[in-house]
Amino acid sequence: MIRREIALExxxxxxxxxxxxxxxxxxxxRDGLDLTATHLGCEHGVCGACTLLLDGEPVRGCxxxxxxxxxxxxxxxxAFDEDPLMNLLRQAFSEHHGxxxxxxxxxxxxxxxxxxxxxxxxxxxxxxVALSGNIxxxxxxxxxxxxxxxxxxxxxxxxxxxxxxx
Amino acid sequence: xxxxxxxxxxxxxLDHALALFGEAEGEAKYIAGxxxxxxxxxxxxSQPDRLIDLGRIDALRDARSEGDRVVFGAGVRHxxxxxxxxxxxxxxxxxxxxARLAYRAIRNRGTLGGSLVHADPAAEWPNILLALxxxxxxxxxxxxxxxxxxxxxxxxxxxxxxPDEIVASISIPVLGPTARWGYHKLCRQPGEFAQSLAVTVxxxxxxVRCVLGCxxxxxxxxxxxxxxxxxxxxxxxxxxxxxxAALETDLSAAGIAVDAVDLRAxxxxxxxxxxxxxx
Numbered sequence: 227m228i229r230r231e232i233a234l235e236x237x238x239x240x241x242x243x244x245x246x247x248x249x250x251x252x253x254x255x256r257d258g259l260d261l262t263a264t265h266l267g268c269e270h271g272v273c274g275a276c277t278l279l280l281d282g283e284p285v286r287g288c289x290x291x292x293x294x295x296x297x298x299x300x301x302x303x304x305a306f307d308e309d310p311l312m313n314l315l316r317q318a319f320s321e322h323h324g325x326x327x328x329x330x331x332x333x334x335x336x337x338x339x340x341x342x343x344x345x346x347x348x349x350x351x352x353x354x355v356a357l358s359g360n361i362x363x364x365x366x367x368x369x370x371x372x373x374x375x376x377x378x379x380x381x382x383x384x385x386x387x388x389x390x391x392x
Numbered sequence: 393x394x395x396x397x398x399x400x401x402x403x404x405x406l407d408h409a410l411a412l413f414g415e416a417e418g419e420a421k422y423i424a425g426x427x428x429x430x431x432x433x434x435x436x437x438s439q440p441d442r443l444i445d446l447g448r449i450d451a452l453r454d455a456r457s458e459g460d461r462v463v464f465g466a467g468v469r470h471x472x473x474x475x476x477x478x479x480x481x482x483x484x485x486x487x488x489x490x491a492r493l494a495y496r497a498i499r500n501r502g503t504l505g506g507s508l509v510h511a512d513p514a515a516e517w518p519n520i521l522l523a524l525x526x527x528x529x530x531x532x533x534x535x536x537x538x539x540x541x542x543x544x545x546x547x548x549x550x551x552x553x554x555p556d557e558i559v560a561s562i563s564i565p566v567l568g569p570t571a572r573w574g575y576h577k578l579c580r581q582p583g584e585f586a587q588s589l590a591v592t593v594x595x596x597x598x599x600v601r602c603v604l605g606c607x608x609x610x611x612x613x614x615x616x617x618x619x620x621x622x623x624x625x626x627x628x629x630x631x632x633x634x635x636x637a638a639l640e641t642d643l644s645a646a647g648i649a650v651d652a653v654d655l656r657a658x659x660x661x662x663x664x665x666x667x668x669x670x671x
Contacts, residue, residue: 269393284500286427293402
């Protein structure tokens with residue numbers, strides 16, 4: 227079996243591993259590091275359940291090879307336990323029925339955080355488009371959209387909001 | 393599903409990539425953003441023996457103005473175009489189209505060159521860059537060559553690219569200050585491949601390139617429609633009838649038969665793109 231040595235940063239700590247070139251980053255995180263917040267749904271880049279951050283940007287973990295993450299920074303939902311915006315999102319998802327089974331939720335939360343921080347989305351209609359790459363089969367999306375809107379309002383209304391991300 | 397086993401090597405630069413290709417046993421394939429090849433590997437539609445990763449070649453990420461053209465490294469990502477981080481030869485057309493190309497997580501990885509090489513006639517860049525009259529610059533084991541995009545796309549998912557060749561860069565003429573464009577993509581869900589996609593670029597008086605995606609095996613440069621658009625001054629709603637007739641002429645000349653529903657859809661996207669370009 228062909229294997230490759232890789233070194234990368236996962237959730238703030240350095241990791242060294244031996245992986246098969248064909249192993250996806252999502253599989254490596256789950257099976258190699260027991261980081262199971264990253265879910266695998268369709269495994270061909272459509273559903274968004276495997277969304278994680280590569281060098282700070284949301285990407286599909288199922289079609290990113292672990293070997294291609296050599297030297298890169300990877301952040302999964304586990305990295306955001308103390309993140310103030312993620313805590314607002316968690317609370318809003320809970321209050322607004324932003325989840326039912328929870329399978330899509332890690333991807334939804336990471337995408338929602340990126341949407342709010344990037345400031346690319348101005349209206350609710352644009353929010354729907356921005357979230358169209360993450361599939362939910364339970365909620366019908368209305369609760370998720372309400373939750374993200376509520377979290378965004380709370381984030382923008384926080385003290386010192388004008389100075390940028392906390 | 394999981395990919396079939398393969399070997400993997402990351403290339404330092406284009407020469408290294410070509411050397412890795414030359415020494416490979418069995419089928420070797422280049423990978424850049426991996427947003428198309430990744431799914432094909434997972435579905436085992438593609439089972440190469442070796443992947444050569446172009447994702448670490450800095451030269452492929454470059455974009456610069458060169459006289460009256462902008463030259464994009466083939467590894468430029470859709471999100472970089474969407475965010476306006478690069479020189480724009482298209483007067484806003486490319487950023488607007490990029491923003492509705494798949495999803496942000498895909499756009500963060502997917503590349504301009506990868507889209508052209510995959511050559512899906514329903515995808516944004518093969519159509520838009522044909523309308524903008526782009527040229528692709530290729531590097532292969534036998535040397536370098538350049539091909540106009542209209543000669544590059546040979547058929548459905550098929551290009552003039554040899555297995556060892558790499559799209560190194562894409563050169564696009566800068567639109568003049570009086571140029572106008574219109575672009576319309578029809579799809580049920582935002583981000584999915586288009587059901588119909590049309591782009592009209594008015595370079596100057598009488599100089600129009602109107603391209604239609606999704607109707608045939610390759611993006612279609614609509615000659616009759618372009619001539620029609622070049623001959624009218626401004627937009628009139630009653631020109632829609634003439635557009636539909638010209639479109640049927642172009643499809644017929646290309647030997648393409650579409651059903652009545654698709655014809656309506658294509659006529660609508662062509663008319664909307666032309667209206668935005670002329671109005």
